[in-house]
Amino acid sequence: MRLTIASGVAAFTAAILLYPLFQGGGWLWTSLGAVLAVMAAGLLSSRLSLPAWAAPLVAVAATWIYLTVAFAADKAWVLLVPTKASVVELARLVGVGWADIQRFAAPVPETEGITMLTAGGVALIAIAVDLLAARVRRAALAGLPLLALATVPATILSDPISWPAFIVAALGFVSLLIADGRERVGHWGRAVLVRRTRAATSPPPDGPRAAADTSGLRLSGKRIGFAAIVLAVLVPAALPAMEPVSFFTFGVGGRGSGPGNSISIPNPIANLKGQLELPERRVVLSYTNNDDQPRYLRIYALDTFDGQQFGMTQPKGAPQNRTENGPLPAPPGLGTDAKTTNVVTKIQISEEIAQLKFLPLPYPPRQVRVDGDWRADVDTLMVFSTREEAAGLEYEVATSEPAATPDLLDSLSGERPGTDPRFLRLPDNLPPEIAELATSLTANASTDYEAAVRLQQFFTKDGGFVYSLRTQGHGNSALRDFLLRDRTGYCEQFAASMAVLARLVGIPSRVAIGYTGGTKIGEQWQVGTNDSHSWPELYFEGVGWLPFEPTPAGAAGQGSARVPEYTQPRPEATATSSTAPTPGASSSSADEAQDPSARRNPREVDREGTVATSGLPPDDSTPLIVQIGIGAAALLLLLLVPAGMRLISRNRRVRSLGWKVSEPADELTAAMVSGPSGGHPAVAAVWAELDDVLYDYGMARHTSETPRALARRLIQQYEFDAESAAAITAIASAVERVLFAKNAGRIEPMRKDLRTVRQALGATVPRGRRIRAVLLPPSTLRRLRGFGERLLDGFDLLENIRLRRTAAQKGS
Structure with a gap:
């Protein structure tokens, strides 16, 4: 049943791509009704365990009944059962709709005939998707009929497909692939969902335990799907405009070629x-x-x-x-x-x-x-x-x-x-x-x-x-x-x-x-x-x-x-x-x-x-070499976005390091619960900046290391001099006092200490790594990756809720 529902969702989201062809939105809701009729027929076929060849016939019958109710109810028996008069009326609307399509240029008005033809066409696409995905179990091939819906506006209209509509349609197809993957895994047993938390990724206090980490397997399909969607939207926007080929551009080909991106030529x-x-x-x-x-x-x-x-x-x-x-x-x-x-x-x-x-x-x-x-x-x-x-x-x-x-x-x-x-x-x-x-x-x-x-x-x-x-x-x-x-x-x-x-x-x-x-x-x-x-x-x-x-x-x-x-x-x-x-x-x-x-x-x-003769002004079009330079500069600025984000966060933290604040007693509890970020701003800033510097230089702090243990390891491993050792020790001591002391006391400014430690760490790594830490800081990329993983976690929410409900039902 999951595949049937996912097939309907994919078909409807792909149908959204047709919106530039119409003047209103009534066709969309009529098409939604047709997709729901196909989904109902698919669920019935699954419930009755009908053979794969019979499910499309049931879906066609359901679509026929739906179109009869929507467009010829007054000529049907009890508004539902098709009759000879209702069949004649639907046939008439098909002819009228086809004539209207030939007569009007996009965006076409929502006449009754055009709306019925659209709803029927979307229903046929939904039937084909359900057949390939839910019956034949070839979900990837189901993308072909969905692609047919996308090619209609692409070949008729000159404007490109709207990227929000493309994202919605792509998400529908990705959800179908995810449903197919879960269906396949379900044949081997019930899937266990594990929420990724800091506790789950950290080793237990009594030592590491042997456990299978399946989160990567569970998220790989989603990551691939989302990455493909993002690239499909961003890469064309970043590339310079290219000349379309003949079958996509009006009039570029020879006479007699297809309409391509045909323009509306009124009579x-x-x-x-x-x-x-x-x-x-x-x-x-x-x-x-x-x-x-x-x-x-x-x-x-x-x-x-x-x-x-x-x-x-x-x-x-x-x-x-x-x-x-x-x-x-x-x-x-x-x-x-x-x-x-x-x-x-x-x-x-x-x-x-x-x-x-x-x-x-x-x-x-x-x-x-x-x-x-x-x-x-x-x-x-x-x-x-x-x-x-x-x-x-x-x-x-x-x-x-x-x-x-x-x-x-x-x-x-x-x-x-x-x-x-x-x-x-x-x-x-x-x-x-x-x-x-x-x-x-x-x-x-x-x-x-x-x-x-x-x-x-x-x-x-x-x-x-x-x-x-x-x-x-x-x-x-x-x-x-x-x-x-x-x-x-x-x-x-x-x-x-x-x-x-x-x-x-x-x-x-x-x-x-x-x-x-x-x-x-x-x-x-x-x-x-x-x-x-x-x-x-x-x-x-x-x-x-x-x-x-x-x-x-x-x-x-x-x-x-x-x-x-x-x-x-x-x-x-x-x-x-x-x-x-x-x-x-x-x-x-x-x-x-x-x-x-x-x-x-x-x-x-x-x-x-x-x-x-006071004629045309001189040509002031931008030379090609200048256009290439502008494109290269824009690409460089895009690549420097992580570096800019890192620079902004570093400057913000460094500005806060000059504060002298005694830790109030009523803030100690928050500091102990949430860490340095929840208590002293200067300590939180220096600790976060030190953590990012270590990650950028490839010296990431171990999850189990205390501030004092971290300072001791850095001094011994990288042979800090006396000044650098004193600076890292002062930072570690301030962090521990904020975390564990009843009264943290007076915290001295640590801007100089942080600069000394950063210089000492930078002297121990190769020049290429220092350049990478500036231009492509891994700490910033880590945050971006973490944001993407949290976004992916949202897709697990419904599945987690379902499992919790199941457990509650078993407990009752």
């Missing part, structure tokens, strides 16, 4: 429409830049189209692409022939933004200066984090924006050597009418750029489209109705439709979601929820990805959306003039285009340009 499209439908405008962020021009701020880049809607391929955030490492990867497709404009933007995110792990950025970012672990995806230059959130964040971003012109884009048409095929991929079941529309709209276009401009004009001018949020659906039929019949939608449908049409005519495309440039208020641009927006980005080899704007101008709620100047009709007089690189941005004398021959590597920081 960008649903979030976009939700912000646009808010009844009142709320400020999302504000920004300023060195040319004072509005710019679209992209958050997500959606690159896959499944026929229903656009989605996002899992980003890749390699360690070398951390923002703190300097320049970001080069923008895909940006060549040396395109002139660029350097702009620095300072952005402040509102505190009210929740669960945003991607930074709103103008495109293409060259360098981002932000606090925290933020990384750039190589293909899209989205900047995200698995640990941080953007709420309240302030950061700076430097961009190198290509100065696109119609002539330049015309000359780049058809060149796509570096394009990923996914930017052209479309489902096979796309309605043929949509492909026919794309072909007809671009029939007379001679270049990809001209085809892109005609597609944009189809949405903004020629097609008769109307902006409205009152639309539904994302499938092929909805896309066909939007393009060919209704022609009413909001920005997401305009962006997705143009991206699909561009792919149909061979232009790589993707959909961006973020915010338009916002509104100028005072000295800064302010972006609100009504500025949430979606737009297509088309790829042109040589300049990379360029935004287009198919949403009709002046649309309600999209007043800050602007058509890029490079898609406007070509000015006859200024056909080669520089245009703004992003929608809504215009040329400025502050950011003239750079000569391609004078451009540096796009991955290199332009320090001079940065300073000239």
Whole structure:
């Protein structure tokens, strides 16, 4: 029975590790009920001596009954016995719970379905633990199902497991191993518990007796278990941060890898429409830049189209692409022939933004200066984090924006050597009418750029489209109705439709979601929820990805959306003039285009340009050698903790040695009972310090030695000179007078005597031992070890109480 109870305790403590996955605590108590049901079934199986294979069946039946009572009692017979209706209800909750898990990101709300699935899963773990530990008698193997519970939050959440929760779970497993050990020892007879006391460890007055000391055997398992827990908590905290491997870090591995420490990515499209439908405008962020021009701020880049809607391929955030490492990867497709404009933007995110792990950025970012672990995806230059959130964040971003012109884009048409095929991929079941529309709209276009401009004009001018949020659906039929019949939608449908049409005519495309440039208020641009927006980005080899704007101008709620100047009709007089690189941005004398021959590597920081344009401050990150030095210093300080404790205790004792106090008669009894520490403070201090000095030098006082015998041994064994012999004799005499004399009389200061004895003892030991006595004093380590043993004794308390009760029952 002991193993059954210990198995249930271990399963429940391991289930506590799941707490970060839920918003409340109701699931925990429901899971506790499931574990108790499994424990009751296990106790019944043990009582009836059922075979090992039958116990799990009884536990499953008990779990079924418990879940019926907890979630389908109104459909069960007498609230307890399962019926067909209750089984159907539980099956429905399983489906609902599974759908909720797929729909929500951690921490998930405590819906009825999720709570039932959690309780059932914990019950299955408890059944597996009981089977391995109590039935098959393989308690160590029972750690595997417990480990399964620990891996759930470890693989879903970016934050590490809380160390208090880990300690609780580890103690549960250690208690299971201890119970298994006691069960095995019990087969050979009843275990006898011996309390470790000073009397038990000291030899009896009439001489030593032969006795078996089993305390070491009894405590070895506990010591190993506690040592392992302490090391598991302290060692990772002391070690420097390491890069996690691919299966534990979001986006480090290649595409298609498991989620790892996956971050919560809400549905960008649903979030976009939700912000646009808010009844009142709320400020999302504000920004300023060195040319004072509005710019679209992209958050997500959606690159896959499944026929229903656009989605996002899992980003890749390699360690070398951390923002703190300097320049970001080069923008895909940006060549040396395109002139660029350097702009620095300072952005402040509102505190009210929740669960945003991607930074709103103008495109293409060259360098981002932000606090925290933020990384750039190589293909899209989205900047995200698995640990941080953007709420309240302030950061700076430097961009190198290509100065696109119609002539330049015309000359780049058809060149796509570096394009990923996914930017052209479309489902096979796309309605043929949509492909026919794309072909007809671009029939007379001679270049990809001209085809892109005609597609944009189809949405903004020629097609008769109307902006409205009152639309539904994302499938092929909805896309066909939007393009060919209704022609009413909001920005997401305009962006997705143009991206699909561009792919149909061979232009790589993707959909961006973020915010338009916002509104100028005072000295800064302010972006609100009504500025949430979606737009297509088309790829042109040589300049990379360029935004287009198919949403009709002046649309309600999209007043800050602007058509890029490079898609406007070509000015006859200024056909080669520089245009703004992003929608809504215009040329400025502050950011003239750079000569391609004078451009540096796009991955290199332009320090001079940065300073000239009030750009990013110099990198002040701590060098690696300094970080190593700080870590080594912290480790050294940790190792010197015992030395510090010894120094503090020595100074405290030495300060008390200057007192001159006569021992009062009413304190003699306490002195005789509790030793020097209970009577005269100075005598207690000198005796404790002398005891520690002897232990540190490897000359520990024998338990049976009186103070006078100790002094005599030291004088003879180490050949003390006259002064040292007089000093140790004076100390011994003072201690004996406090312990045994009726009136201790006047006690002279003993600071000089203690110093003389310490110097005499130090002269007899090697230098290495003296150094160890200072840096790693054994006396302090002895106290720490004694504290740990007293802590371990607490685990014997319940067992001792049980034995005493048994003896009392026998006596009665």
